[in-house]
Amino acid sequence: MIVAERKPFDEIKELIHGYKKVLVVGCGTCVAVCLTGGEKEVSVLSAELKLSNKTESAPATFGEATVQRQCDFEFLDEIKDIVGEYDALLSMACGAGIQFLAERYPEIPVFPAVNTTFIGVNKDVGWYEERCKACGTCVLGMTGGICPVTMCAKSLFNGPCGGTNHESCEINSDQPCAWHMIYTRLAKQGRLDNIIKICPANDWRNQKPQTLVQPGYEERKASAE
Amino acid sequence: MKSGSTLEKILTAGHFAFTGELGPPRGSNIEAIKKKAAPLKGMVDSVNITDNQTAVVRMSSWAASLFAISEGLEPNYQMVCRDRNRLAMQGDILGAYAHGIRNMLCLSGDHQQFGDHPQSKGVFDIDSTQLIQMVKNMRDEGTFLNGQEIDDAPKMFIGAAANPFAEPFEWRIFRLAKKIQAGADFIQTQCVFNMEKMREWIKRANDMGLTEKTYILAGVTPMKSLGMARYMKAKVPGMDVPDNIIDRLKGVDKKKQSDEGIKIACEQIEEFKEMKGVAGVHLMAIEWEHKVPEIAERAGVLPRPQV
Numbered sequence: 001m002i003v004a005e006r007k008p009f010d011e012i013k014e015l016i017h018g019y020k021k022v023l024v025v026g027c028g029t030c031v032a033v034c035l036t037g038g039e040k041e042v043s044v045l046s047a048e049l050k051l052s053n054k055t056e057s058a059p060a061t062f063g064e065a066t067v068q069r070q071c072d073f074e075f076l077d078e079i080k081d082i083v084g085e086y087d088a089l090l091s092m093a094c095g096a097g098i099q100f101l102a103e104r105y106p107e108i109p110v111f112p113a114v115n116t117t118f119i120g121v122n123k124d125v126g127w128y129e130e131r132c133k134a135c136g137t138c139v140l141g142m143t144g145g146i147c148p149v150t151m152c153a154k155s156l157f158n159g160p161c162g163g164t165n166h167e168s169c170e171i172n173s174d175q176p177c178a179w180h181m182i183y184t185r186l187a188k189q190g191r192l193d194n195i196i197k198i199c200p201a202n203d204w205r206n207q208k209p210q211t212l213v214q215p216g217y218e219e220r221k222a223s224a225e
Numbered sequence: 226m227k228s229g230s231t232l233e234k235i236l237t238a239g240h241f242a243f244t245g246e247l248g249p250p251r252g253s254n255i256e257a258i259k260k261k262a263a264p265l266k267g268m269v270d271s272v273n274i275t276d277n278q279t280a281v282v283r284m285s286s287w288a289a290s291l292f293a294i295s296e297g298l299e300p301n302y303q304m305v306c307r308d309r310n311r312l313a314m315q316g317d318i319l320g321a322y323a324h325g326i327r328n329m330l331c332l333s334g335d336h337q338q339f340g341d342h343p344q345s346k347g348v349f350d351i352d353s354t355q356l357i358q359m360v361k362n363m364r365d366e367g368t369f370l371n372g373q374e375i376d377d378a379p380k381m382f383i384g385a386a387a388n389p390f391a392e393p394f395e396w397r398i399f400r401l402a403k404k405i406q407a408g409a410d411f412i413q414t415q416c417v418f419n420m421e422k423m424r425e426w427i428k429r430a431n432d433m434g435l436t437e438k439t440y441i442l443a444g445v446t447p448m449k450s451l452g453m454a455r456y457m458k459a460k461v462p463g464m465d466v467p468d469n470i471i472d473r474l475k476g477v478d479k480k481k482q483s484d485e486g487i488k489i490a491c492e493q494i495e496e497f498k499e500m501k502g503v504a505g506v507h508l509m510a511i512e513w514e515h516k517v518p519e520i521a522e523r524a525g526v527l528p529r530p531q532v
Contacts, residue, residue, distance in 0.1 A: 153336050154307070154347065158354035158403055160396070161333045162388030162415055163462035170462035171336050183396050196399060198358065198407055201311065201351045201370060 001030035001121075002094040003128045004037060004114040009048060012090070015111040019060060019088035022049070024113070025079065025101060026066030027093035034128050037092030037114055039066040045092065045113060070097025076104040083108060136205025142194050144185035149202070151178035157199040227364065227410060228382040230327035231299045232271040234532035235505075236411060236440045241498055242505025243526045244301060244413070244442060245269035245517055248278055249289035258289055261514045262296035268521045269298075269508070270529060271328055273413070276303040280340025287321045294325055301384060302326045305334025310350035311359070311370050318360060322379030330384040330413065331356040335462075354407045357385050361408025385409035387441075389426035390419055390465035398429045405439045412439055413507040416446040416457075417493065419465040427502045436502035443497045446509045447520060448486035451475055487520055494524040 006012075016022050024046045032038025046062040053059040063086060067075040070093035083089065088109045091098040095116040102110035118130035133150045139157070140147060149155045153171045159179030163170030169177045186192050213221050226233060235242045245265050250257040265272055272293055276286035283289075290300035302321055304314060318329070333353045337345045351359065351370075359370045360383050367378035385404040389397055401412065417423045423443065430436050448454045451474040458466035470489065477485045490508075497503045506526070510517050521527050 153338075154333050154352070155349045156333060156352040158352050158400070160391070160393075160400070161353075161463075162386060162391050163335065164388075164391040164393075165462050166392050171338050177392075180393055183393050192399075196403070198354055198403055201355045201359075204350070 001033055001119070002096070002116060003034045003118050003120045003130070004031050004094050004116045006036055006041070006045070006092075006114050007112065009052075012045070012111075012113050013049070013052065015113075016049075016060075016088055016090055019109070020058070021061050021063070021086045022088045022090050023063045023065060023079075023083060023086040024049070024090045025070065025092065026064075027070040027091075027097050028066055028068040029071075031093055031097075031114065032066075033122065034120075035126060037094075042066050042092055045090075070094075070101050073100070073104055076101060134206055135202065136210065137203045139199070139202075142199065143182045144189065144191065144194070146178055146182045146185065148178055148182065151176075151181070157202060158195075228327040228380045230271070230382045231532060232301065232328050233382040233410070235270045235530060238530070238532055240505075240530045240532070241526065242270050242440070242442055243268075243521065243524075243529065244271045244273065244505065244507045245514070246273040246275065246507070246509045246511075247289070247293065247298075247514065248275045248512070249284035249286065251281070251283050253284065255292060258284075258292045259296060262293060262298055264515045264517050266297050267529060268517050268527070270505075271299045271301045273301045273303055273330060273507070273509075276305045276332070276334070277308060277340070278303075278335070280307065280335045280337045280342070282341060287317055287324070287326065290321065290326050291324055299328065300326055301328040301330050303330045303332060304356065305332045306349050306352055306356055307334030307337060307347050310348050314351075314356065315359070315363070315369055318363060318379050318381070319375075322381065327380075327382055328384060329360060329381040330386065331360060331409075332386055353385065354403055357383055357404055357407040357409050365408075382410050383408055384411045384413060386415065387412050388415040388463050389417070389423055390415060391463045394422075394426075398426065398433060398435070401430060402433060402435055405435055409439055411504070412441045414441065414444040415463055416444045416509060418446075418457075418470050419467045420493065420496065421467075422465065424500070427500060431502040436504075440504035441502060442505040442507040443493075443500075443503050444507050444509060445490050445493050445497075446511060447490035447513065447516070448474060448482070449513060450482045450486070451479075454486075487516070487523060490520060491524045494526065 024042050026037050026042035042064050046064050049062050065079050067078050069075045083105050090111050090113050091101050092113045098112050119132040120128045120130045123129050135149050164177045167180045169175040247261050274286050274290045286303050290302045293300040331353050337347045360381050364380045367375050387401045454471050457464050474482050494506050
């Protein structure tokens with residue numbers, strides 16, 4: 001899932017400063033799972049905003065709406081009848097959702113209430129860890145299911161570097177060395193020959209905006225355009 | 226000859242190589258380079274010019290390498306993967322070669338978090354092994370990384386680093402083999418303090434035939450004080466400082482610690498001269514360049530052979 005964290009409250013306040021009617025828009029998918037931007041977090045943020053606005057001479061008003069997915073026009077349509085009542089939208093979705101909300105309602109200013117941080121996993125409730133940088137050229141087959149691009153601080157393809165600190169990364173003793181993990185796992189599986197070969201330079205496909213059209217959907221895309 | 230550098234000539238002639246290091250200034254101060262360069266002249270075969278070492282901004286490595294040449298030194302131009310992508314790297318290599326630089330050391334680079342711009346974006350477009358292979362293909366195939374032809378290919382003597390001490394120890398020798406396969410003509414190791422582990426690593430390199438394919442220069446750093454030894458043991462990633470080094474420095478008067486540090490370094494160099502598979506020593510006298518003549522003299526590596 002995509003993991004995000006809420007921006008500091010003062011930064012959010014500053015972003016929407018001067019707007020009198022603000023709709024806080026949550027997203028019921030990834031950011032809800034990581035406890036950042038779902039229905040519950042929308043009501044907490046709007047309550048905080050209402051409270052901090054009480055002292056203002058002309059307090060702003062805040063509405064709340066959470067759609068199932070902000071990265072999908074079908075769900076963004078659900079709020080089409082109410083957005084006209086607001087002069088700003090404050091999105092708690094990931095960066096993709098925020099942009100799609102702004103694209104769907106281009107007349108209304110949209111502001112982010114979260115920083116989108118990574119593609120990660122749910123280690124436990126409230127505990128998420130990054131696992132993928134979406135580089136576009138997956139090498140997990142070679143590396144025993146451990147991503148060197150994400151998990152190695154230097155994104156080495158022929159590691160480990162000389163900074164390995166016992167089994168930790170040089171940047172932080174709490175961060176395991178990705179290449180130590182790769183070596184250990186492949187050794188146990190008897191697959192070290194995978195990494196004896198030199199891995200060539202990566203094709204960084206994430207350096208420009210990407211589009212995917214699945215086979216069989218090209219015509220549908222053309223007619224939509 | 227691959228590049229015709231002095232370092233290459235020394236090593237291919239079978240002489241015991243002796244290389245030094247010079248960290249460029251944190252500014253445009255040419256005098257600082259001259260001051261560091263002067264004591265190295267005639268003492269070493271080649272001088273590593275570090276590239277934003279410890280991720281701290283300094284004068285660029287190629288520019289300081291050119292000053293080293295004008296000061297009568299042969300630079301070993303260091304390049305890290307942290308600060309530039311494959312376009313900038315290849316462009317710099319062309320320029321460096323055109324200006325007379327003939328040795329290159331290909332490194333990953335310390336992570337930017339350690340340095341003076343911890344918010345910076347680390348590039349790491351390619352890694353050190355891929356960089357070695359790229360420089361080799363530029364030289365031997367006359368092609369860029371994309372396969373296109375180079376108009377007058379840069380012919381570098383290619384170096385790589387190896388850390389015999391970092392975990393997983395079992396894998397280190399295979400990573401060395403990968404760097405040699407990629408095209409490393411010579412290797413400079415991490416500072417050696419744990420001689421026992423070094424002997425074992427070199428033995429494995431000999432057993433695998435790796436020392437027939439590359440020249441290994443053992444890294445030697447003289448300890449300036451007990452404090453430095455303790456700092457390196459505790460704080461520097463990938464460093465293995467055993468207790469016997471600490472104990473020896475502890476055992477002498479504080480004023481004599483730097484002398485004891487040089488003595489330990491000289492004993493190491495003596496052993497490396499006899500160690501099968503070691504082709505030379507890379508002396509990293511950190512911010513101690515003016516001591517290099519004394520160390521070279523005491524280590525018995527003078528005069529340097531003329532090749």
